[in-house]
Amino acid sequence: MARPDNNGLARLEAGLDSLAGARSAPRRRLRQKLLPPLVAVAAVLATWQGLYLAGVQPDWVLPGPAEVWHSLADAAGRGEVWSSVWNSVSRGGLGFLVSVAVGTPLGIVVGRSRTIRTAVGPILSGLQNLPSVAWVPPAVIFLGVTPGTIYTVILLGAVPSIANGLIAGLDQVPPLYLKVGRNLGATGLSSVAHVLLPAALPGYVAGLKQGWAFAWRSLMAAEIIATSASLGHGLGQLLKQAQDTNDMALAFGAIALVLVVGIGVNQLVFAPVERRVLRSHGLTSADRS
Amino acid sequence: MTLITGQTIREAVALDGVGKTFEGGPPILEDISLSVRSGEFVCLLGASGCGKSTLLNLIAGLDTPTAGTVELDGGHAALMFQESALFPWLTAARNVELALRLRGMPRGQRHTEARRLLSLVRLEHAQHKRPHELSGGMRQRVALARALAQGSEVLLMDEPFAALDAITRDVLHEELIRLWQHARFSTVFVTHNVREAVRLAQRVVLLTSLPGRIAREWTVDIPHPRRVEDAAVAALSVEITEHLREEIRRHGQT
Structure with a gap:
């Protein structure tokens, strides 16, 4: 193997390799990633506070950020908030997992079989256009106000x-x-x-991410409409309760929680996986540049 | 099988009267009879439309001929393409290991064998890199290691170096010949580059276009190491190019 000719080829190759190796761009700093969204949130809060101080609407229609915070803190003190968040998150999580278990084999079969695709494909895309809140009335008629109704609506939203x-x-x-x-x-196989x-x-990962968003939305729709004492208290029911008691601060607080959970799961679970x-x-822009 | 002085010389690939017509279209290949001896390096040369890639698919068993027969020693041939077609979600070593795994090699041996194959193409230092982190030439070397990992007697190459720059291509020619001299796999190498064919092959087979038939063949006796610039390589290339041009001209007269 020590022929000079061969050695020359090895060195030539090593030279080409080191000249051609792709360089990946340095990662963006944490500060650069976090600062812009924080500034945007601060701007929204500031505008809100400004409108509140200007008194464009009476207090009970447009409460300020501080009132919403206090109202949430009060509810949290009574334990209502945590149990609502936990109920909703566990329902959403379980519903999502079942949706994955159903949607994955369905996707493989429809994706790989031409006949089944011609038959079922349009229905699947159609279902994706149907707001899943539309399933709540028939589900309530069929299953009553039960966990079954809630999971049915989640599945019909997330599986497609x-x-x-x-x-x-x-x-x-x-x-x-x-x-x-x-x-x-x-x-x-x-x-x-x-x-x-x-x-x-x-x-698939893009589909999972969207599936979670749909599962969470469907859950909120179902919880707002299907409320009963036997069902337990979720974030949707918290919103409904705010409506029933004309408590705008609590309504805003509940919406904020729905957003925080939805975004939080997306950022902590799906964004890193994606x-x-x-x-x-090899599909990130950082590696391409 | 051909009998010579009581010894059998095995044929790695035997094509007999092979034809291919896709439904409703004109014939792509017609009456191709070609045999590749065990350990032989054959280049198939032709302009576009000569059905070179179709012929390789037939030999590889990815498609079936509409006429004639294809026989393959060992029943299997490894394929290499113009794009490396490495799986982007696997590292270089994992790509090679997948070929070993699908061939049925036990888990315990795969790692060592993959390292050995990567060191054959001098890429053991890149084993943990993913394809997008490698240059085009390095990707083709990993693809070569993966093809060798299939353990086939026959290696089919479909313009594997066509997308590379001239310097890298030249280096890979040298690398391929070195490996072939070392392992003596039978090779069918498809190209439209005449000098590349003469640089590499023991035998150059010229195909006509639409339909593809065998027009002529040349035996290349120039000893290795050859270079594209060698006078002998250049002289034979000029001769073959003249025939190739003649073939293409025929399609200009309608």
């Missing part, structure tokens, strides 16, 4: 998003990968596991 995301991901798998997979000996699903992962998947697939 998850399935459609996976279908889009499968559609974008380059045919070359499937060809390579077949040449490597991946057929049937092993082709699905080793080629198809990993290649479709970016679309970043990792995109980076591992």
